[in-house]
Amino acid sequence: MNESELDRYSRQLLLPNFDIQGQLNLSQAKVLVIGLGGLGNIAATYLATSGVGHLILADGDQLESSNLPRQVLYDESQIGLNKVDAAAKQIALKNPAIKVEVIAQKLSSDSLLKAVEQADVVLDCTDNFTARQAINRACLLLKKPLVSAAAIRWEGQLVSFLYDQQSTPCYECLYPSLSDQQLSCNESGIIAPVVGLLGVYQALEALKLASGCGKVKHGVLRLFDGFEGSWREMRLTQDPECSACAHETGMMV
Numbered sequence: 110m111n112e113s114e115l116d117r118y119s120r121q122l123l124l125p126n127f128d129i130q131g132q133l134n135l136s137q138a139k140v141l142v143i144g145l146g147g148l149g150n151i152a153a154t155y156l157a158t159s160g161v162g163h164l165i166l167a168d169g170d171q172l173e174s175s176n177l178p179r180q181v182l183y184d185e186s187q188i189g190l191n192k193v194d195a196a197a198k199q200i201a202l203k204n205p206a207i208k209v210e211v212i213a214q215k216l217s218s219d220s221l222l223k224a225v226e227q228a229d230v231v232l233d234c235t236d237n238f239t240a241r242q243a244i245n246r247a248c249l250l251l252k253k254p255l256v257s258a259a260a261i262r263w264e265g266q267l268v269s270f271l272y273d274q275q276s277t278p279c280y281e282c283l284y285p286s287l288s289d290q291q292l293s294c295n296e297s298g299i300i301a302p303v304v305g306l307l308g309v310y311q312a313l314e315a316l317k318l319a320s321g322c323g324k325v326k327h328g329v330l331r332l333f334d335g336f337e338g339s340w341r342e343m344r345l346t347q348d349p350e351c352s353a354c355a356h357e358t359g360m361m362v
């Protein structure tokens with residue numbers, strides 16, 4: 110680590126459970142952020158400024174003005190651009206030393222597996238169940254840690270899954286079947302800071318996984334109610350009937 114890196118990351122290096130080794134681990138980590146909406150914007154920003162060495166950003170959408178209240182990494186001049194290109198440009202201004210790779214398309218099963226395979230940690234920042242299901246199955250198959258978050262109306266939720274561990278529940282044990290309609294904030298609305306808060310929390314979990322420092326409570330669903338201002342937790346268990354994780358031989362991505 111050179112002088113300017115020691116200076117730049119000095120507040121993290123001061124942490125007794127993080128130190129130089131944690132920072133070096135971050136610099137060598139590759140984190141895949143799928144979805145550059147409200148969650149992915151915030152999570153990718155903190156991962157970049159904290160010194161994660163390689164980010165892979167995947168999203169097929171273009172920036173619209175209705176995105177701006179939540180997607181605070183972007184600015185008005187970027188409306189109409191691919192979100193990943195806009196995000197990469199903003200991130201390069203914040204931390205030019207890290208590598209940012211962009212995938213300007215909705216990941217299909219092949220491209221999804223290829224992207225997940227490269228990553229040390231995967232963040233699901235998407236907004237629909239079909240994508241969440243595919244990401245969950247790719248991470249299960251390749252035994253990659255997955256940090257999944259969602260936000261809608263005044264509510265948010267986060268859960269981390271460590272798929273290299275035995276008998277861990279998976280995303281589909283929690284949500285065996287939901288229609289995209291039920292998960293979409295396009296119809297239901299969203300208050301901007303709730304999505305930001307969950308994006309920050311995703312970044313924290315990803316930083317712990319990538320640095321090897323700190324505890325990641327996996328298989329625990331954290332639910333935030335921004336209207337009431339309350340958190341609650343629920344421990345998940347593996348569903349013996351889960352079509353994704355219970356019968357590995359029948360699993361299809």
Ligand SMILES: [Zn+2]
Pocket residue numbers: 278279280281282283347348351352353354355
């Ligand atoms: Zn499952």
